[in-house]
Amino acid sequence: MSSEEPNSVDPARRDPIPYEEVTNSSYGERAAADFVAERIGGDVVLSGNCPRCGGPMSAILPAAIVRRPSSPSRPIGEGYEVIGCTCGDLHPERPEDRVGCGAYWTVVVTEVDR
Amino acid sequence: MIRLAAGPPATASDLRRAQYRERLLRTELDRVRGAALAWRNGLAGLLAALLGFSLVKGRSDIGQLSPAASAVVGVLLLLALVAGAGAALALLRAAHGRPQIISLGTSAHPALDEHLEALDSATALRRGIMLAMLCGVLLASAVGTTWYGPARAAAQAPPGSAVGIGRGVEVGPWAP
Numbered sequence: 559m560s561s562e563e564p565n566s567v568d569p570a571r572r573d574p575i576p577y578e579e580v581t582n583s584s585y586g587e588r589a590a591a592d593f594v595a596e597r598i599g600g601d602v603v604l605s606g607n608c609p610r611c612g613g614p615m616s617a618i619l620p621a622a623i624v625r626r627p628s629s630p631s632r633p634i635g636e637g638y639e640v641i642g643c644t645c646g647d648l649h650p651e652r653p654e655d656r657v658g659c660g661a662y663w664t665v666v667v668t669e670v671d672r
Numbered sequence: 673m674i675r676l677a678a679g680p681p682a683t684a685s686d687l688r689r690a691q692y693r694e695r696l697l698r699t700e701l702d703r704v705r706g707a708a709l710a711w712r713n714g715l716a717g718l719l720a721a722l723l724g725f726s727l728v729k730g731r732s733d734i735g736q737l738s739p740a741a742s743a744v745v746g747v748l749l750l751l752a753l754v755a756g757a758g759a760a761l762a763l764l765r766a767a768h769g770r771p772q773i774i775s776l777g778t779s780a781h782p783a784l785d786e787h788l789e790a791l792d793s794a795t796a797l798r799r800g801i802m803l804a805m806l807c808g809v810l811l812a813s814a815v816g817t818t819w820y821g822p823a824r825a826a827a828q829a830p831p832g833s834a835v836g837i838g839r840g841v842e843v844g845p846w847a848p
Contacts, residue, residue, distance in 0.1 A: 579687060586678035595674035598780045601787070602674060616783035623693075623787075624700050624794045638679035640690040657694065662687045664679030671673070 575611055577652035577660045585609040585663035589641065595667065602667060604641065610661035613645025619667065638664045700790040708766035708797045715763065715804040719756070722808070734818050741821030745814050752810035755803045762800030766793045 593606035600621030608615050619639055643658030652660070734742055769789065780788060 581682040581687070583678070583681055586682075590676040590678045593676055595676055596781065597674055598784055599788075601784060603781050603783055604676070605783075616781075618697055618783055618787060620693075620697065620787060622791065623696055624704050624790050625696055640679075640682060640686040640693075642687065642690040642694060644694060655695070656691070657698075662682050662690055664682045664686060666677045666679045668675045668677065669673070670675050 574647055574649050575659060577649040577656065577658075579660040579662070580610070581662050582610075585661055586665055589663055590665050593665075597669075604665070608643040608645050608659060608661055609663065611643060611645060611647060611649065611659035613643065613647040613659065615643055615645040615658065617641045617644060638666045640664050697787060701786045701793070704790050704793045704797065705767060708763060708793060708800075711797060711801060712763040712767050715759070715801070719804070719808070722811070736823055737818065738822045738824050741817055744821065745817045748810050748814035748817065752807050752814060755807040755810055759800045759803035759807055762796045762803060766797035766800055769793065 588609040589604075589606060592609075593604045596603045596605070602619040604617045604619070606615070607613065640662060641664070642662040643660065645658050647659070649659045734745060737745065
């Protein structure tokens with residue numbers, strides 16, 4: 559894992575960038591500005607383009623999930639949320655059990671009254 | 673309305689948390705389906721063993737029971753049948769889903785479909801397990817009632833005959 563300068567995303571680029579688990583402070587800023595947040599039931603869905611690779615992606619922040627009962631849970635809206643790229647693009651050198659390009663960042667999700 | 677703002681710098685621990693959540697979501701439906709199949713097979717085998725090998729067996733002739741007790745046994749068996757059918761349907765729904773035709777416009781969100789189906793299937797699985805347990809309890813109650821319920825009262829003796837109180841002893845009118 560490392561930090562890197564934000565790439566300028568070129569939608570027309572032919573060679574996909576390789577998978578790398580990296581973060582950058584600008585990722586969160588760009589995601590906060592560009593992503594669309596929807597509340598559906600108790601879940602929140604964030605949709606937009608990955609700030610690193612530019613691939614279209616959605617991130618689900620579930621209110622509930624099927625898992626082991628002993629796993630601790632934290633309600634959405636407490637603290638910050640970590641988002642990882644989940645785009646469907648092909649990124650070389652990506653491990654088999656991973657998705658996206660490897661970029662990750664944090665956002666603060668706040669419910670505000672209109 | 674939801675507002676987004678940039679969060680604090682992400683750490684390696686944050687990355688693992690995001691990967692864990694993503695993996696949970698990606699495998700959620702398969703895990704629920706697998707669990708439902710295992711529960712379905714296990715409960716079906718258990719009920720088949722209980723009934724098939726006569727581990728749960730009542731009196732062979734429930735005509736010996738009082739009318740009220742017979743009615744109770746009938747109601748319990750009917751409820752057990754309903755609970756068993758409900759359990760089977762709920763477990764099948766959890767294991768295989770429900771064929772449903774919907775308009776694309778009514779879909780909540782493409783990214784959410786599998787997650788919502790997983791939650792519905794998990795709810796059906798829990799309901800199926802509870803109903804199967806209830807079915808077993810009702811069956812046991814019905815069998816217990818056949819054994820321990822009050823027996824039918826002795827029939828009124830016809831005129832001119834004396835009926836003994838002892839078990840199965842009956843003395844009729846003298847007929848040379």
